[in-house]
Amino acid sequence: MRKVYLDHAATTPLHPEVLALMCDFMRDTFGNPSSVHSFGREAKKFTQEARQKVADLIGAAPEEIYFTSGGTEADNIAIIGTAMARRKNGNHIITSAIEHHAVLDTFKYLAKNGFEVTLLPVDKYGMVDPDEVAGAIRKETTLVTIMHANNEIGTIQPIAEIGRIVREHGVVFHSDAVQTLTKIPVNVDDLGVGLLSLSAHKIYGPKGIGALYVRKGIRLQPIIHGGGQERKLRSGTENTPGIVGFGKAAEIGGRDMEQESKRVQGLRDKLIRRVLAEIPSVTLNGHPEQRLPNNANFSVAYVEGESLVLSLDLDGIAVSSGSACSSGSLQPSHVLTALGLPHEMMHGSLRMTLGRANSEEDIDYVVESLKGIVTRLRSFSPLAQPVRA
Amino acid sequence: MRKVYLDHAATTPLHPEVLALMCDFMRDTFGNPSSVHSFGREAKKFTQEARQKVADLIGAAPEEIYFTSGGTEADNIAIIGTAMARRKNGNHIITSAIEHHAVLDTFKYLAKNGFEVTLLPVDKYGMVDPDEVAGAIRKETTLVTIMHANNEIGTIQPIAEIGRIVREHGVVFHSDAVQTLTKIPVNVDDLGVGLLSLSAHKIYGPKGIGALYVRKGIRLQPIIHGGGQERKLRSGTENTPGIVGFGKAAEIGGRDMEQESKRVQGLRDKLIRRVLAEIPSVTLNGHPEQRLPNNANFSVAYVEGESLVLSLDLDGIAVSSGSACSSGSLQPSHVLTALGLPHEMMHGSLRMTLGRANSEEDIDYVVESLKGIVTRLRSFSPLAQPVRA
């Protein structure tokens, strides 16, 4: 059966060059970079090269890159690390209602531990209003974190504008760029961020590795304690193959970004166009223009998201849904909820995120498959057919 | 030049079977285990198999294994997670003076945050006295953590005995088994632990992955917040290749333990015998019998550890030292300090940790090399030659 992977926002396959490099590295270079001997020095050399590559991708200096175990940990270090390090300056932190769980759940944790938190609302497209950020900042505010683009609906936030406001108030500004890296330009100076979270497995790099950019001068309290690796911010023997793979993925992603984003956006636009035109009662979630080039997020009336996901899966198509059923959480996603969608549209959400492997034919295949599935599921949906008797 | 790696306590090369499996897996199976579709389910199947293998190795149930980014994080979650979850029961926690930094620095962090900590002393062999543990436990004690075997000097602690005492007091007992796994039997019931830290890269598995065993019924507070992976204890997209590699390494390590430990111990015994016999003014650190089969730790009088390490490195031999110079910390290792060694013997420490790749010839080569180096370095050591003029 044809296989079409349309869940690149969840994770991506390794780029073949990354895979090859990692396998070579894992075979040849196993030293601990903290070791003084040649095995250790060799490993260290590779990790420093990778650090440079990640730094180059976002316009940072290599000593501003701290490797972590992934995007989630980067978010946690940024938020807890700042909140704790600046506790004497205040106990108020700000974010938006549609952040990734790695941010929102960390805010919940801090809220339980004496911090005051503000969750900014978004408009119906998922946009944060910079004026709202300005209005929320208080004397006690130590951190504002707003994601660069949302993982579910793809909406891109006006980070540069928000960054300007936050900096004017002398508050640390963090952004989660896990979804934007290698899709749209991510430059720490252009964005005006003090902290930036990255994750390798979203850019055809390995799982289990990410990075936090920390602008020179910002001090963070570590959350994992020990041997003092990553200049004391993140202890634990380095995941050297992961770091090396991340470096390679960053290099390739930066090199190919313009061309690949354009290509993928073309396919995505076609997907949206056809789905909206050919399947009745479907709407597009997220911003019509300010959105990631690879993201399409639909709400399909009268059918529930998990059923769509599993039906598409039976046709070899991998997508995701923010429906309650699909997540197993029994509540539809907080992102769709924050948009103020009607319940029916929240439960019938469908996220398709494109990537390197997708072709025109994939899109045609997916549209045809989806058409049939929606028709079939609607044929026995009580919402589509009110009680007659 | 001949290369002899004698730093297996720092890290190990990937076992060829682990490498092959990981490369296959990274090529073929990239799904996010949280995804509902076939790519996700396939990845999940592999991680569950690996979980079973790790569980089998230590006599646990698979749902008691929580994957982490390594041994350091496992230690942190065990200690902070218990201390925070049990804060209402008390604020006193106990460990030994010779734990790994992942434990000691976490204790320091908690000490700064309102916890009372006790660091138990050790005898000249690095042994913790179970009676001292009993004596240190108070009404407010919520956690005792004592490492299974020490990473520098190899001393194996009487964990089963300590576990019995700790359990009798209704206190949670954690042990760091990072160095013992696959070297000596590690069984959670025999050891009587509630929590146990493991790390893959010390057992010929990948770096960046470890696990915490959590006995059914023990509740921990997470330290990384987000998507709720690892049954809410450790959020973040799973490092699936790391998990799969860890599983394989656990399987192989368990299968080969008896035979391989015996072989390595034979080599190690020969190394110790020859070094002590053929090089004057050298002593063995750690316990003469209760020590890891692959560990030798010497103090070489009149010469400093980093110079030994780098000189051996020039002969292709990789070892480590707890000397201040070598660690760059300007203080000799806390372990050697806790043993009460004279300064001179602390600065001249040399750790050789054997493993799979080592042979008889390696040992002969190392002894000859070391003899020459010690003679040369002593020839211009002011400690070996008091002022004459």
Added chain:
Amino acid sequence: MYNETVMANFQNPQNVGEIPDADGIGEVGNIVCGDILRVYIKVKEGKLDDVKYMTYGCAAATASGSMMTTLAKGLTIEEGLNLVNKDVAKALGGLPPQKMHCSNLAADALHRAIRDWQKKTGQLPEGYEEAEDGHDHGDEDGCPVAE
């Protein structure tokens, strides 16, 4: 996540659709919680001569409806009322814990359809309360929660 029986019943659900001249109709669930199951029955000689259903919800809801209707067809009214949610889940070979409430929809909806028929034919037992058939989670706070 789901076993093969559940997936087979999701992929090829049995007895889906409307019975336009149904003798009884029962519906449980609501759009807030994201799952609805509606059952149609035809009664003939005290037996469930035909049972069909429509559903909006996760795969487990579709599979539960399919299995429930398969089990219910041909049962007596009494037997139909005794068919409980656990029977459905068991016949499906089990459901993931967080999906157990889906199987609850199916038998509950059947009972409602039977009650509807009883009411229409004046056979509703004295003292019957709708709540007995459960599963009428009304608002977001009331949505079923996984343990």
Added chain:
Amino acid sequence: MYNETVMANFQNPQNVGEIPDADGIGEVGNIVCGDILRVYIKVKEGKLDDVKYMTYGCAAATASGSMMTTLAKGLTIEEGLNLVNKDVAKALGGLPPQKMHCSNLAADALHRAIRDWQKKTGQLPEGYEEAEDGHDHGDEDGCPVAE
């Protein structure tokens, strides 16, 4: 960690050993901190005719001693006193930050050896204090600390 010049001077240290009939001897460092450097000098016609050293310490200490003695040989007494730690580190092409104190040992020890010779020959300048030549870290708390 170390550059090639440092490693070359560590691997083949120049001027190691004792001068049995030295005109002056200087030693800095101590065993608590784990680094000791002892310098022997022969003075001839106001010049450092021979300079040798012995050391206990890290590779940087050995390399610094090697480089310092190489630089010092043939200098006048005045020039020897003006040879400072930075000169040694610079000639080595730099040292890792946490090892800078090692290079400090070398010139300090030379100055002490010269002072020793001055003392023995009655040429010690008036008001000279030993502390001027620094680097006499006495106990564990006083060991040099990396920034």
